[in-house]
Structure formats: C-alpha cells, structure tokens
Amino acid sequence: MTDTPPDQPCQLAPFARSRQIDDWPPSPQRNSGALATSNRGWRIRWPVLDLATCSRCGLCFLYCPDAAILLSQEGYPTVADDWCKGCGLCAAECPKDSIRMGEDGEDTQP
Amino acid sequence: MITIKNLPEPEYFVGHKACGGCGGSLVVRWTLKVLGERCIAVIPAGCMSAVGFIYPQMALGVNAMIAPFAATGAVLSGVARGLKARGIEDVTVVGFAGDGATADIGLQALSGAFDRRERMLYICYDNEAYMNTGIQKSGATPFGARTTTSPGGYRPETDAPKKDLIRIAAAHGIPYAATASVGYANDFLKKVQKAAQVEGPSFLHVFAPCPTGWGCDADSTVRLGKSVVDTGLWPLVEWENGAVRLNRNPARFAPLETYTGEQARFRRLTAADLADLEATRDRQWRALRAWVRESAGM
Ligand SMILES: Cc1ncc(C[n+]2csc(CCOP(=O)(O)OP(=O)(O)O)c2C)c(N)n1
Ligand code: SF4
Ligand code: SF4
Numbered sequence: 001m002t003d004t005p006p007d008q009p010c011q012l013a014p015f016a017r018s019r020q021i022d023d024w025p026p027s028p029q030r031n032s033g034a035l036a037t038s039n040r041g042w043r044i045r046w047p048v049l050d051l052a053t054c055s056r057c058g059l060c061f062l063y064c065p066d067a068a069i070l071l072s073q074e075g076y077p078t079v080a081d082d083w084c085k086g087c088g089l090c091a092a093e094c095p096k097d098s099i100r101m102g103e104d105g106e107d108t109q110p
Numbered sequence: 111m112i113t114i115k116n117l118p119e120p121e122y123f124v125g126h127k128a129c130g131g132c133g134g135s136l137v138v139r140w141t142l143k144v145l146g147e148r149c150i151a152v153i154p155a156g157c158m159s160a161v162g163f164i165y166p167q168m169a170l171g172v173n174a175m176i177a178p179f180a181a182t183g184a185v186l187s188g189v190a191r192g193l194k195a196r197g198i199e200d201v202t203v204v205g206f207a208g209d210g211a212t213a214d215i216g217l218q219a220l221s222g223a224f225d226r227r228e229r230m231l232y233i234c235y236d237n238e239a240y241m242n243t244g245i246q247k248s249g250a251t252p253f254g255a256r257t258t259t260s261p262g263g264y265r266p267e268t269d270a271p272k273k274d275l276i277r278i279a280a281a282h283g284i285p286y287a288a289t290a291s292v293g294y295a296n297d298f299l300k301k302v303q304k305a306a307q308v309e310g311p312s313f314l315h316v317f318a319p320c321p322t323g324w325g326c327d328a329d330s331t332v333r334l335g336k337s338v339v340d341t342g343l344w345p346l347v348e349w350e351n352g353a354v355r356l357n358r359n360p361a362r363f364a365p366l367e368t369y370t371g372e373q374a375r376f377r378r379l380t381a382a383d384l385a386d387l388e389a390t391r392d393r394q395w396r397a398l399r400a401w402v403r404e405s406a407g408m
C-alpha cells in the first residue's frame with residue numbers, strides 16, 4: 001500500500017477495490033473511498049428474485065445482516081455482489097416467497 | 111418514530127466479516143441506522159469488534175473504538191464525560207458488547223458506569239456464549255446448551271442458569287432498561303430510540319442468534335428471534351423510571367421444541383429436560399409478573 005499524504009483524500013488500496021462501487025449502499029465509507037474488501041466468494045448460493053410477485057415490503061432489506069439488499073427508487077430489491085454471503089435470511093423471511101436461493105452467479109433478476 | 115417501514119437508507123456497518131446470518135451484526139446494523147452519523151461506538155473484544163475493525167479497512171461508518179474486554183462501561187462513560195467537557199451534546203455514545211463482556215468480565219465496569227449516570231446506551235448482543243474465542247460457556251448460556259466447555263449440554267445446579275441482566279440493570283435505578291430480540295424488529299427499533307433519548311445510562315439486552323455457535327441454519331436467525339419470545343424463553347421487558355412493563359404477556363406459550371428443535375446445541379435435551387426447562391420458564395414468568403405488580407404498587 002502506498003502512503004497517502006494526510007491532506008489528500010483517502011485512496012482505495014488496490015486489494016480493497018470493489019468491483020461494483022455502484023452497488024455500495026449509501027454510507028460514509030463509500031464517500032470516503034475507504035472500502036472493505038469484498039465478501040464475494042463467501043457464498044455458494046445467492047438470492048434469485050421474482051419481481052413479478054414481490055410486494056415491495058422491504059423486509060429483505062430490513063433483515064439482511066450484510067446490507068446486501070438495495071432497494072430501487074420504486075422499492076424493488078437488488079442484490080449487492082460484494083456483500084451477499086448467501087445466508088438465505090432474505091429468502092426465509094420474504095412473505096411473498098419471491099426469493100429463491102439459487103446458484104452463486106445465477107442472474108438475480110431473471 | 112423509525113419503524114421497519116421507514117428505516118433510514120444509510121448503512122454504517124457494511125463489509126464486516128461476521129458469519130452469514132449473524133444476529134449480532136444485525137443488532138449493530140439496525141442500531142447505527144437509527145442513531146445515524148452523530149454517534150460514537152465502543153465495542154470490546156468479541157465478535158463484533160473482530161468482524162468490524164478490519165485494519166487497514168473499517169466496516170463501521172461512525173467513529174468507533176475497541177475497548178478492553180472488561181472495560182466497555184468504563185470506556186463509554188469516559189467518552190460521554192469527554193464529550194460533555196468539550197460541550198458536544200448531539201452525539202450518542204453507544205456500546206455493543208457480547209454476553210461474556212457484559213454478564214461476566216465487564217459486569218463491574220458496567221455497574222460503575224450505571225452509577226456515574228453519564229448519558230450512554232449500552233447494548234448487550236446476547237449469543238449465549240463466548241463466541242469469538244470458540245463457543246465457551248458464559249454466564250448467559252442457557253440450560254442444556256452445548257458449548258465447547260459444556261460438551262454434554264450445560265446442566266447447572268440452580269434454577270437460574272442465565273444471569274438476569276435486566277434485573278441487574280434495573281437494580282441500579284437507571285432510567286431505562288429493556289430486553290429485545292432480532293425477531294421483533296419494530297419493538298427493537300422503538301427501544302433503541304427510547305434508550306437514546308434518555309438523560310443518563312440506558313441498557314438493552316438483545317437476543318442475537320449465532321448460527322456458527324448454535325448449530326442452526328444461517329437463515330434461521332429471525333425465526334429463532336421470534337420463537338424464543340413465543341416460547342416464553344425470552345420475555346420482552348421494559349423498565350422505565352421505576353416501572354416495569356411486559357411488552358408481550360401471552361396467556362399460553364408456543365411449544366419449546368419450536369425453538370430448541372432447530373439448534374444442534376440442544377440436541378441432547380431429553381423429554382425430562384424439556385419438562386424441567388418448562389417448569390423453570392413458568393417459575394421465571396411468575397416472578398416477572400410479580401415484579402410488574404410490585405412496581406405498579408399493587
Ligand atoms: C482480559 C481478556 N481476557 C480474554 C480475552 C480473550 N477474548 C477475546 S474475545 C473473547 C470472547 C468474547 O465473548 P463475548 O463477550 O460473549 O462476545 P462474542 O464473541 O460472543 O461476540 C475473549 C475471551 C481478552 N481479549 N481480554
Ligand atoms: S442471502 Fe443473506 S447476505 Fe445475501 S442478500 Fe440475502 S440476507 Fe443478505
Ligand atoms: S421481502 Fe420479498 S416481497 Fe418483500 S421486498 Fe423483498 S422480495 Fe419483495
């Protein structure tokens with residue numbers, strides 16, 4: 001890692017670079033650029049969403065311990081590739097059964 | 111009032127390295143969403159500091175520091191006193207400590223902090239063992255639970271295997287203390303907001319499942335957070351300025367197996383054990399209801 005002069009904004013360390021910065025939830029870390037390393041690779045499954053049956057209740061966003069569910073302007077969930085650990089909580093708690101735990105890498109919004 | 115319907119969007123606990131489905135990490139994430147950026151967090155040695163402070167990165171989006179294992183209460187009241195000395199009034203000081211750090215090694219520091227009456231919010235996320243060092247039994251481990259130091263299932267000699275933290279806090283005469291569970295999110299969010307408003311120390315004791323230590327599915331965290339309350343094993347209690355209230359006071363409880371059956375740590379429980387557990391639960395509820403009546407002057 002290179003030294004950052006104290007008066008410069010914090011630079012991303014190369015190993016900490018997130019593949020999808022746009023997927024970051026709004027947070028002070030995102031603004032600062034001091035990101036944690038991705039948790040991609042922790043999971044073997046991840047959520048596959050059926051937006052046709054989703055009621056936009058937001059419970060998946062509420063219960064994800066990793067802030068890996070982002071809600072769109074319209075209230076529909078998307079999954080953050082960097083943070084989802086595949087725990088399955090969102091799928092277990094979705095009242096509409098709109099979430100299925102599919103293979104990691106599968107399209108989350110088929 | 112913040113509820114599950116209007117939970118603020120900013121995230122202050124993201125990129126952390128907790129196991130998938132960790133209840134403790136949900137407690138930290140929700141609390142910081144409620145408290146927002148003007149907040150200083152103190153986290154002692156334990157899972158939440160190990161997974162949050164990941165040098166040279168940081169999973170916490172608020173100012174935060176690690177306290178020595180036994181010192182959460184002392185550090186919290188010190189930070190609160192420091193803010194006061196600098197005339198800063200709009201910053202909430204919050205602690206997130208495990209059950210070992212609270213019920214056992216940090217109890218003296220917590221008692222001292224309650225006594226000093228600084229404005230601080232102490233949250234114990236209770237995963238019912240020393241998880242970060244490998245699932246050793248703590249003063250909050252329940253009857254029958256397998257840990258690495260009670261491999262056959264914890265079988266205490268007394269009726270009260272878990273230290274009664276809410277009563278210990280209330281006995282200090284602090285303005286606000288409550289129990290909560292990750293299974294009842296609105297109740298939890300309401301209590302965090304109340305606790306943060308209080309002038310003086312407040313205390314929350316939160317049920318926080320640990321899939322790794324309990325041998326349950328990673329997706330069972332919220333389900334267990336509900337069933338532990340519905341079976342009567344985790345009463346939702348609120349102590350406010352000397353009055354006690356039961357947030358839930360069911361006439362009948364759900365069968366214990368709906369809670370214990372999902373966790374490998376309870377696999378050795380026999381039918382006789384479950385009957386014992388039920389009798390202990392009923393005794394504790396009688397004592398709890400008597401406490402409510404007594405506090406109401408009845
Ligand atoms: C004085 C001292 N003793 C022991 C330790 C080692 N230690 C670090 S974390 C931990 C267990 C923490 O358990 P708990 O407070 O229940 O939190 P959890 O890990 O379950 O989140 C222990 C024993 C320490 N850091 N300091
Ligand atoms: S599987 Fe777990 S980590 Fe992934 S989005 Fe769902 S709740 Fe979050
Ligand atoms: S929990 Fe289910 S129904 Fe609710 S927003 Fe998420 S996917 Fe949609």
Ligand code: SF4
Binds near residue numbers: 237322323
């Ligand atoms: S061991 Fe338990 S408490 Fe610790 S991070 Fe994992 S799930 Fe959370």
